[in-house]
Amino acid sequence: MRCFHLLFVVVALLATAAADAKPVLRAVTDAPAGVASDSSDELYCDGWRLSVETGNAGPWSAIPSRCAGFVRAYMEGERYASDSAVAAADSLAFAAQALASGDGGARPAWVFDVDETLLSNSPYYAVNGWGSQEFNETSFDEWVDVAKAPALPSSLKLYKELQGLGIHIILLTGRSEFQRNATEVNLFFAGYHSWEKLILRQSPDIGKTAVQYKSERRAALEAEGFKILGNSGDQWSDLLGLPMATRSFKLPNPMYFIS
Amino acid sequence: MRCFHLLFVVVALLATAAADAKPVLRAVTDAPAGVASDSSDELYCDGWRLSVETGNAGPWSAIPSRCAGFVRAYMEGERYASDSAVAAADSLAFAAQALASGDGGARPAWVFDVDETLLSNSPYYAVNGWGSQEFNETSFDEWVDVAKAPALPSSLKLYKELQGLGIHIILLTGRSEFQRNATEVNLFFAGYHSWEKLILRQSPDIGKTAVQYKSERRAALEAEGFKILGNSGDQWSDLLGLPMATRSFKLPNPMYFIS
Structure with missing residues (x-):
């Protein structure tokens, strides 16, 4: 994992272009990343992370x-990968059961977010303080354009398993239309193929919250006849808002918040 | 904490009566509680707990x-108390901010669940495998009737702070009307006073899911003019369903699931 990071550190530092799936804000913190935490910090931060993942933090x-x-x-160790894998296993178990009971209808679909869901920007964040440094839109957009973000392994596995079940795969990202090419190239690079649609923000969507933009697109998908069985995202704003999927799956992300 | 448990172990073993805030099902597991887990179990179980707390587990x-x-x-150590305290701090921060911005209206209210939210049944579960043993309705109902469940400390603190802000406190529990006396006695014992309403299941509510029953009661509260700013519960079924509170706060509970 660390070697992997070193490889992409180089890519990240050389990178040069643009994206729109960025955190709303990232404040500089007063402690450098990587400072060893004592046990009271560990206890507090574990509770803080839970509050983020449950949405309690707002x-x-x-x-x-x-x-x-x-x-x-958390991100460099085993927990991020392990927590993501449990979420993927929950997702697959639900999908298989839903199809077996005929809940999928004629066009069963699954909606995936892209950043920190199908693709991992860990190589970028590894050299940018894992979310603890102020968000730099320019450097993140450059990283997106390099199109070398690896798959989140458990998401790639789930993606293929859902396809194997005959579920239509919809990608719904906060990235903008002008990033379609970089996004497609990156998804292919990471091993994703044969999605049904890749939906990116259009001009009228700029400035909308993710909740509003993504809810509108889920409504449109339902109007087209898709039954959205599941929705996977690392932000609650990927999942909340009407209409919702039959079941929503929150992937871990303690690095940033998007409204 | 352990001395505290020992004290209540005696109470639990002597106890004798009835409740309706019980888990739907509790299967016997094939490993005794308290078996030391190895690091792969720790990693897996941490992910499992996250999936329960986010609702991914279904x-x-x-x-x-x-x-x-x-x-x-988790329950015997510091993490349960710490995670609960972070959720309470999130709740208070939101409530103070909402009132300051005038979002509370004329009758700002906060809904609390009772079991594993205001009251902790830890003394009971300490002698019943912390959720790993099959649920025994008779013994749990006896424990409820003893009316000696202590407060979850961070919830008691939050409760008083919200009262201090002038917020109306509504208690909405899955317990049944016939348990009103035991519930009130227990709440007073634990330090709770001056709630606006204590809502328990009436005869027509028996058999309803918690989501249905609690949503109906929230709708009735809104019809009475309450603005439900916040809702605190250890089960997603305390929080989901329309109408929802402005913000919902999921308290930790890895011991059981109620639909």
């Missing part, structure tokens, strides 16, 4: 400074 | 057998 703009090292350890 | 009937020791350690 909108937030910065990782608490005492948790910068905790987030780094 | 309906579940039993703690995975390899996680019985993990759940026990």
